Amino acid sequence: MKRLTExxxxxxxxxxxxxxxxxxxxxxxxxxxxxxxxxxxRDAYRVWLSEIMLQxxxxxxxxxxxxxxxxxxxxxxxxxxxxxxxxxAHWSGLGYYTRARNLHACAVRVVxxxxxxxxxxxxxxxxxxxxxxxxxxxxxxxxxxxxxxxLDGNVKRVFARVFGVEGYPGEKRIEDALWRRADAxxxxxxxxxxxxxxxxxxxxxxxxxxxxxxxxxxxxxxxxYATGRTEELPVRKPKKTTPEKRADMxxxxxxxxxxxxxxxxxxxxxxxxxxxxxxGHVGIETARDGGIAxxxxxxxxxxxxxxxxxxxxxxxxxxxxxxxxxxxxxxxxRAVTPERHVWVRLDGIEDAALPAPVKKLLIDLARPxxxx
Numbered sequence: 001m002k003r004l005t006e007x008x009x010x011x012x013x014x015x016x017x018x019x020x021x022x023x024x025x026x027x028x029x030x031x032x033x034x035x036x037x038x039x040x041x042r043d044a045y046r047v048w049l050s051e052i053m054l055q056x057x058x059x060x061x062x063x064x065x066x067x068x069x070x071x072x073x074x075x076x077x078x079x080x081x082x083x084x085x086x087x088x089a090h091w092s093g094l095g096y097y098t099r100a101r102n103l104h105a106c107a108v109r110v111v112x113x114x115x116x117x118x119x120x121x122x123x124x125x126x127x128x129x130x131x132x133x134x135x136x137x138x139x140x141x142x143x144x145x146x147x148x149x150x151l152d153g154n155v156k157r158v159f160a161r162v163f164g165v166e167g168y169p170g171e172k173r174i175e176d177a178l179w180r181r182a183d184a185x186x187x188x189x190x191x192x193x194x195x196x197x198x199x200x201x202x203x204x205x206x207x208x209x210x211x212x213x214x215x216x217x218x219x220x221x222x223x224x225y226a227t228g229r230t231e232e233l234p235v236r237k238p239k240k241t242t243p244e245k246r247a248d249m250x251x252x253x254x255x256x257x258x259x260x261x262x263x264x265x266x267x268x269x270x271x272x273x274x275x276x277x278x279x280g281h282v283g284i285e286t287a288r289d290g291g292i293a294x295x296x297x298x299x300x301x302x303x304x305x306x307x308x309x310x311x312x313x314x315x316x317x318x319x320x321x322x323x324x325x326x327x328x329x330x331x332x333x334r335a336v337t338p339e340r341h342v343w344v345r346l347d348g349i350e351d352a353a354l355p356a357p358v359k360k361l362l363i364d365l366a367r368p369x370x371x372x
Contacts, residue, residue: 015184020221025190027217028197033204037066039196044118044143045076048106051135052099056153059203065094076116080107088271089353097355101271102130120144141195149182150195151175154202160234161206164223168235243320246286248278248294249358251310251365252301254331257343258362259301260352268317269355276301276341281322294327303333310365315357326361 033039036059038050049069053062069090073079079087084104091100106129110118118139119125125136133151140146151159156169159178167174187194205212213225224233252259260273268281278297298304306329313324337343344352346366349359 015181017185018187020185020218021187021194023217024197024201025187025193028193028200031215032193032197032200037063042143044139046070047142048118048131048139049103051138052103052130053094055099055135056096057094061094065091076107076110076118079104080111080116084271085353089351092272092353092359093356095356097270097272099130101265105129106131118143120146122146122148138195138199141191145191147186147188147191149179149186150198151179151182152199152202154206155182155198157208157234158198158202158206158218161211161224161230162218162222164227164229165233166235168237170237242316244284244323245281245320246284246323246325247281249275249324249326250278250298250301250329251275251326251362252298252329252331253346254302254334254343256346258346258349258366259337260342260344260354262340262342272353272355273342273344274355274358275326281320284323298327298329300335300338301329302331302335304329305332306330310361313357313361315355324357324361328365 038046041047050062050066053066072090073082084101087104088097088100091097109128110116120140122136122140125131125139126133131139137146137148137150140148141150156178159165159181160169163181165174165178169175169178201216201218205216211230213219213222213230216222219225224230259276261276263269263272263274265271276297278293298307308328310326310328313326315322315324346362349362349366352359354362
C-alpha cells in the first residue's frame with residue numbers, strides 16, 4: 001500500500017469527519033461574518049458578482065465597487081446589455097481586468113442560454129466565463145444550498161495547517177488530494193454556514209501571517225499548531241525571479257484634454273484606455289535609442305510645443321514588474337486623431353476606464369496649473 005505521507009493520509013483512509021464540518025458551522029453561526037452586503041440573499045446574480053470581485057481581492061477593497069456596480073447594473077440583464085466599455089469603466093481600479101471581461105461575457109451567456117437565471121448545477125456554472133470549480137460551488141451553496149466543495153486560497157491554507165499538508169498546495173498532485181479531502185468533509189446540511197465558515201476562518205483567523213490560533217475552533221485538531229509550524233504551512237510557492245520591464249508612456253495634452261489609447265481586448269490592461277506607449281512593455285535591459293523613437297512617436301500626434309520627462313513610476317503585475325517612464329507632451333496643435341485613440345477632458349479623468357496607476361498619474365497631473 002503506497003502511503004501519501006505528504007498529505008497526512010493513505011489512499012484508503014476514510015477522509016470523512018462530520019465533527020470537522022460541525023465545528024466550522026457552529027463557529028460561523030456565532031463568530032463568523034453575517035453583515036456583508038452580499039450575504040443574507042439567495043439572489044444568484046448578487047452572489048456571483050461578489051464572488052468574482054472577491055477573487056484575489058480583499059473584502060475592504062470590494063465593498064465600494066460592489067455597491068456602485070449594482071447601482072449601475074442592478075440585474076444580469078442590465079449587465080449583459082451594457083457596452084463592455086461601461087463595464088470596464090466601473091471596474092477600473094479593482095485590478096485583474098480579465099475578471100471584468102469575463103463578467104460581461106458570462107452575463108451575456110446567462111441571459112442568452114439560461115434566460116437570465118444562473119444554473120443551480122455547479123458543473124454548468126463552472127463552464128461559464130470566469131467561473132471555476134470552487135467559485136461555482138460557492139455561488140450554488142449560497143444561492144441554492146447546493147452540496148459542493150470549495151477550495152480557494154483561504155481554504156487551502158486552513159486545510160494545509162489543520163491536516164499538516166506538506167508541499168505547495170498549487171501543485172496538481174497536492175491540489176487533487178486537497179479536493180478529495182474537501183469533498184469528503186462536506187456536511188449533509190447547512191452548506192451556507194459551512195462554506196462561509198471556511199472562508200471566514202481563512203480570512204479572519206487562519207491568516208497568512210500571525211494566525212489567531214487561540215480563537216480557532218479547529219485548534220485542537222490542527223497539526224500545524226501542535227507541531228509549531230503555523231508559519232511554515234502552507235508551503236509557499238517556489239520562488240522565481242520576477243522579470244522587470246519598462247515602458248515609455250506619453251501624456252499628450254492639448255486644450256485641457258489628454259490623448260488616450262484603447263488597449264487590445266486581451267493582455268495587460270485589456271480593454272481599458274491607457275496612455276500611448278513608444279515601444280510597449282520591453283525588457284528592462286533593452287537598450288534605449290537615445291530618444292529617437294520617442295521623438296518620432298510624439299510627432300505623430302501634432303505640433304509639439306514641449307516634451308518633459310516626469311518622475312518614473314513602478315507598478316507590479318502578477319508576472320512582472322513594470323517601470324513606467326511618463327513624458328509630458330504639450331501640443332501647440334493636434335494632428336488627425338489616430339485610430340483607437342480618443343481625447344478625454346482632464347477634469348473628467350476620474351470617470352475614464354483607466355488602469356489604476358495611470359489614473360492616479362493623470363489625476364495628480366490634472367491639478368490646476370500643471371499643464372499651463
